Amino acid sequence: MQRYILFILFNSLIYPRSADWDADTVQTSFLSYKVELFSDGYVIPWGMSFLPDGDLLVSDISGKIYRVNRNDGKKAMISGVPKVFYKGQGGMLDVEVHPEFEKNNLVYFSFSDLVGNTSFTAIVRAKLIEDQLINLETIYKADEINYSKSNYHFGSRIVLDNQYLYFSI
Numbered sequence: 001m002q003r004y005i006l007f008i009l010f011n012s013l014i015y016p017r018s019a020d021w022d023a024d025t026v027q028t029s030f031l032s033y034k035v036e037l038f039s040d041g042y043v044i045p046w047g048m049s050f051l052p053d054g055d056l057l058v059s060d061i062s063g064k065i066y067r068v069n070r071n072d073g074k075k076a077m078i079s080g081v082p083k084v085f086y087k088g089q090g091g092m093l094d095v096e097v098h099p100e101f102e103k104n105n106l107v108y109f110s111f112s113d114l115v116g117n118t119s120f121t122a123i124v125r126a127k128l129i130e131d132q133l134i135n136l137e138t139i140y141k142a143d144e145i146n147y148s149k150s151n152y153h154f155g156s157r158i159v160l161d162n163q164y165l166y167f168s169i
Contacts, residue, residue: 080133
């Protein structure tokens with residue numbers, strides 16, 4: 001069920017209501033849902049993950065991660081985020097809360113890492129304490145010889161399952 005909620009929230013953030021689209025309720029063959037603007041002011045919201053308290057972490061391609069309050073939609077910027085290469089399809093990409101967040105406070109995220117004039121996807125984990133990332137640890141970073149001068153196709157969805165980390169690049 002949480003995946004359906006993420007899907008609906010993600011689509012409502014990316015495809016906000018416009019003057020030429022009046023649907024308050026969307027009916028699909030699987031379910032129907034109401035479209036509401038919950039939080040705005042993003043360049044491009046790229047990834048979302050629920051915290052145990054129901055708040056939402058939202059990554060924005062511009063290089064930011066926000067905690068969005070579940071009750072009022074207000075967002076607080078997370079500090080301690082590494083420098084991100086933001087150009088084309090590059091930027092802050094996915095974010096995923098560890099399944100045992102209440103015990104370890106771990107958050108995983110992916111972003112476009114810049115070295116000189118080349119870039120590639122990096123996967124990092126950190127502890128989220130209040131609205132600050134601390135103890136950043138690089139989980140994956142390609143050899144710099146594999147970095148590219150292009151600014152597209154960074155991939156980067158993260159899934160945590162049965163103590164394994166899966167990601168696309």
